[in-house]
Amino acid sequence: MHFNLEYNNIYYMVITDALTQAVAAALKSLYGIEQEAGSIQLQDTRKEFAGDYTLVVFPYVKQARKSPEAVGSEIGEEVKKNLAEVSGYNVVKGFLNFEIADAYWLRFVGERAGESRFGLVDAGKDDIPVVVEYSSPNTNKPLHLGHIRNNLLGWSVSRLLEATGANVKKVNLVNDRGIHICKSMLAWQRYGGGETPESSGMKGDHLVGKYYVEFDKHYKEEVKHLMESGVEEEQAKKEAPIMQEAQAMLKRWEEGDAEVRALWEKMNGWVYKGFDETYARLGVGFDKIYYESNTYLLGKELVQKGLDMGVLFRKEDGSVWCDLTADGLDQKLLLRRDGTSVYMTQDLGTALLRHKDFGAERLIYVVGNEQDYHFKVLKLILGKLGFEWADKVYHLSYGMVELPSGKMKSREGTVVDADDLIDEMEKTAEEMSRERGKNDELTPEEQQHLYHILALGALKYFILKVDPTKNMLFNPAESIDFNGNTGPFIQYTHARIRSIVRKAGEWKVDNWNVAMNEKERGVVKILHALPATLQQAAAAYSPAMVANYAYDLAKAFNSFYQDTPILKEENAEVKQMRIALCQFVANALKNTMDILGIEVPERM
RNA sequence: GGCUCUGUAGCUCAGCUGGAUAGAGCAACUGCCUUCUAAGCAGUAGGUCCUGCGUUCGAGUCGCAGCAGGGUCACCA
Known part of the structure; x- marks a missing residue:
């Protein structure tokens, strides 16, 4: 039996899919173990061992009735025989490490390096829209750091869903009354x-x-x-x-x-x-802005519908409730005894409005975790009212931004104002740039633009790299860093690469027949994982996973760049391959940072 | 009190559906710019993964209990 690498219809040829299929076949032919390829887990080989992908064989030793080492060797041999791209394998205890031939990685770079949108899926313009609500400010006070997290998350999750093919509509519901x-x-x-x-x-x-x-x-x-x-x-x-x-x-x-x-x-x-x-x-x-002054009366007819359906009930005083005790919650008020509606009533109404406005089924709400209960109830009641799309309502519940002194409270004046913070960041970005003096040849306008995108890169990355569900701490006394695991670090890496690619001029893809070094392989493997990473991140609604990916890629590239000549490489074929790799990384950094809403500069 | 989320290095955070000796950044200390951008790279030091019990060949990851902290339980939004 032989396995051909095939183009996965969405992305690219995937060695990991071929590997799991080959492993599944080996398990069957060697031991009669039926295991679906899709359920076989491969992991990246730890860098202290030789190899690229690792199969843990412990789960199979019992049925195989052999030692872990023997099982590893037998599967390794079988897979190597059937899959040309596997150049070798080794077994350490119960871990079978596959080594992938450089030819595979070279082909991957050659075919994909020039793609400006590698790993991204074109948004289906005709697909059923996904509505993302975020921001939703009150109009009585300016935006603060908490709102910044909300806005950045909302924007970034929208971009992330678009990058994985969704037709996203961004909406804002302004609390203006x-x-x-x-x-x-x-x-x-x-x-x-x-x-x-x-x-x-x-x-x-x-x-x-x-x-x-x-x-x-x-x-x-x-x-x-x-x-x-x-x-x-x-x-x-x-x-x-x-x-x-x-x-x-x-x-x-x-x-x-x-x-x-x-x-x-x-x-x-x-x-x-x-x-x-x-x-x-x-x-x-936003694609559309709703105002509560227009929507706050919505939902009342839904209440009537609920009463008619018998899923809501009226108390003696005339107030209307939903009984959620069977779901482990309390009773929830929907109409006061004077007939006026409450927050929940409006939200039921606006959910339906949105469903109608966009023909949407998936409604995503980017709202802080202090409203977990509210959205649990909202979803339940929509379900009880018979809307089959209720289970597609998703509350993207994010943690709050805390200060060293604790929670921000606008009335106590312990808030970090959004505009002040951005001003501060821009000032810092300018200072740091001037210190380095690398941008003196830019026009003043270009300089200002650079300071702006660096400032926002630092701020956005700082906030988005943290798992959305977790509370995060912001210390105003320590300004946000521009070194290390930061936005500017990634922006810098991009600028550096672009500088090389500009100097290189045209590069072309040949059927490179060269050896790769460890650093190159390290970079390529991260690039290779981009589509899967975006899928995972989108499934988890987590820009943080994208941020961490971009950092890992930039880090690996810098390590490669440090001790590998590119333009000075004398072997023409190797040089071409390295330039292609540079371009590939630049594209990937640009695209992943774009998902975070961060612009990357050509020079800095 | 009920429900719910969180607890990983001095600090801020990673750790994907359980897998090999738990990783980064900052802060501290060492090296590396006459050579493709040093906002960089390489290294040293720093850990009872809150505690205990359990499940498993294997637990930071799963379960239970406890401890600590946050959120929430309005005829507010």
């Missing part, structure tokens, strides 16, 4: 003296945020006064006049009061202008 914005409005009305972004020179979202803080200051004072005059705290918080007035303003807003609406539109307008600026600096965007 409610008591929080009324607080800012009221405080501005009372204490603002007509201040505007233009008159103050303040960014609109920051200006509105300033009055949100202003409200809180007066509110606390009033509560304190009331408590001093003997009112209980609970009561005082409700009775504080400024709070009552904010509530009244909300009511007027809901009634459509012209004056309140005008003020609301004016101040929200300031905020949007500010947000747009921050989004642009972060390099994120």
